[in-house]
Amino acid sequence: TSSGVFLLQMGWGDLGAFGEPSKETPNLDQMAAEGMLFLDFYTASPLCSPSRAALLTGRLPVRNGFYTTNGHARNAYTPQDIVGGIPDSELLLPELLKKAGYTNKIIGKWHLGHRPQFHPLRHGFDEWFGSPNCHFGPYNSTERPNIPVYRDWQMVGRYYEDFKIDLKTGEANLTQLYLQEALDFISKQQASQQPFFLYWAIDATHAPVYASKQFLGTSQRGLYGDAVREIDDSVGKILKHLQQLGISENTFVFFTSDNGAALISAPKQGGSNGPFLCGKQTTFEGGMREPAIAWWPGHIPAGGVSHQLGSVMDLFSTSLSLAGLQPPSDRQIDGIDLLPVILQGKLIDRPIFYYRGNELMAVRAGLYKAHYWTWSNSWEEHSKGIDFCPGQSVAGVTTHTQEEHTYLPLLFHLGRDPGEKYPLSFASEEYQRAVEHISGLAQQHKATLVPGQPQLNVCDQAVMNWAPPGCEKLGKCLKAPESDPKKCSWPH
């Protein structure tokens, strides 16, 4: 059975099926109606790179190295001056699937490091069309190169130069290119009757948000909505393609997000986290609870809904299971196999760990969530207008200083209070009982945790995308400055 994962930045509340009031995602809503909706599904970090590393390794970022120790509880990622990336010691999903004869393709943003040793084709992927980093820019090529777009081993151009994004109108045809790549890859695999793993990791809803001309102005929600509509349309076309090729019953497809909607970019470039608190960068529900849909016609009962506590890391274990493979036994794997949940409606008891960098901020078990640390962002950042919780403020919860609650965690019941507004009374029996249980899980987790070597500590202008492989052919090599490694600065 082949696997496809759609991964992008979108908030829990961005889909019609999840209550977005414009209800403009007919294809994703249809995918949910034909498949299974996960209402309690989480990413592994409130930021993109660590979540993606977690998805592909089945392991928490604190284990696979995608975190920083430069500061306490800081979100870190892989900008183009990052020195680190995915360590060779990590086993990635495509590396493992290869053993079962899979062909693996990544379309879109890799984000696990852009230096040669971190290249996706060195970590199990057979094909790549997309970029190693976020598509920020446009940059001045003397100070900062534009992000390259790779086809397999070599770059084929750069964002803004060869792959245009009109920052004024938001127009770019990249989602159409990424869609065509996916359709072609699927056709090729179907023709060769080979199982495949397709990781469709597109970036249109990440600032700077973009959409193709035919979608511009079509959404009630503005440019962000236009991008969502184009993605929705693309997902519909990919699923239809699987059906038309007659391989939909042999292809497990999952749609989810790498972090909550970036409220800091709202309303023009940011989405919605529905009724949840705050957004991307935070360990409140808005930062890490994600829209999630499993689709596998003929196997998953249509219109299913699951309250299984799920994680992007489960896609690692589930995809292995679909390929008849066992997860590696020489290391701790955090993902679980969701097939019993999806096919037999089981509920597996497991906690969710909410990390921010090197700190376990919160733990969810059942419907309870205990916060051991709270932080939105610093007063200093906040005073500059950087707000991860616009319009929201819960006293003692959305704190602007890092507040420790280790011995008296803030406890929420996410069924009665999904918005994390009403901490339970410390004196209540319910509090005592739930905290005893959750804190036991937290302690056990911490006691047995072996943190990986942190990969996101060192930055160096010299490692930026000055001269990616293939630049000579294109005449697009830039001169790198002298190496000057420094501690990366992570303000949040």
Add this chain to the structure above:
Amino acid sequence: TSSGVFLLQMGWGDLGAFGEPSKETPNLDQMAAEGMLFLDFYTASPLCSPSRAALLTGRLPVRNGFYTTNGHARNAYTPQDIVGGIPDSELLLPELLKKAGYTNKIIGKWHLGHRPQFHPLRHGFDEWFGSPNCHFGPYNSTERPNIPVYRDWQMVGRYYEDFKIDLKTGEANLTQLYLQEALDFISKQQASQQPFFLYWAIDATHAPVYASKQFLGTSQRGLYGDAVREIDDSVGKILKHLQQLGISENTFVFFTSDNGAALISAPKQGGSNGPFLCGKQTTFEGGMREPAIAWWPGHIPAGGVSHQLGSVMDLFSTSLSLAGLQPPSDRQIDGIDLLPVILQGKLIDRPIFYYRGNELMAVRAGLYKAHYWTWSNSWEEHSKGIDFCPGQSVAGVTTHTQEEHTYLPLLFHLGRDPGEKYPLSFASEEYQRAVEHISGLAQQHKATLVPGQPQLNVCDQAVMNWAPPGCEKLGKCLKAPESDPKKCSWPH
């Protein structure tokens, strides 16, 4: 064609179909899947009595008298010391439907006045089982009588005395009684082949929230969720009953709410307004945008979605249209006939007026909403812990003083910003264009408005439910105090 209206207090975000994360309303979701979901549907007031008066008259509360002039922009309703009620000069939907041979029944909360001249059977209803006021209590019968429950002309008992609610556990079997009333009435009408209008206006989700024993503890959401589940189950049984009797294709059914979720009662007794700002008592979206579903098998295409700006007042005009009747031509009717929207997918251009008491606070046209006044509640009330926007605070928007913006309204684009967090820049061309249009509508509305005689100004302990008709038989008459009419006090 018969009509049924389910009206209760519930927030936009309380249904699975509208993104409630526990997704515990399978019957309402099924109703939506078989019918049409209205995503931009409004009540006529952020408080119960005025909304209900508007539904039954098709007219804004400021026209039908359901408002107060005791203070500026104050929400008022019909507690049991209210002297006023629905004026005889108002024509109610059931009065008009009678002319087309309908039998009309109200089950649940009337709320248009409880003195004899306001009795629902004097205003077009043929049958009544329920209460005239909110089921607050229990009261001490020497100081304040418990609210009566009527069957038709006479009371058959009182809340807490004969119709128990256990305030500690939340147990009460009233929804089951109200369900059985509905099923019996429908059976009777089917047997006699008479068209009917059933107004199922139950109160289980209004504080004090209650549920039957079989539903207690069944929801992830606590007691409020238990009540929602019981209502969902009841709606499912009523729709199934219509189908089993073979009259579902002759019965138009609508589900909606009289105001947004009461966040002040959250988390135990209050619901969810999804991604919207604030709740009941306010003219932000959370106070007045409502869940709404139209159901009419064989006529409404299954799975439809409408962005028509709708109002509870439209149920007046739509029900008349279904009965082949014209709305009265001697008065201004604010409701519109939704049948072209429902049956032909039309979109009718019309504004939404957001009133709080005697003040036009805001106007929506298309996707734009202009606030001419903003107010959550006073600092004085807020300092007592009364909070209509818990965890939410938008600078300059959720104000604690009444702020006038008549000449420079706060403008929001509800597509890009459903949460009313980002007012458009006064300097933008978009602002100028939209405000010119909306302010034109507002001025025209105000210039032609003929306010009704305000009914909610005078309160008197002597008019409370001391000795409702039928009390003698039950030995439940209480002695009324001396009449002492006063201006009612409306703090919000």
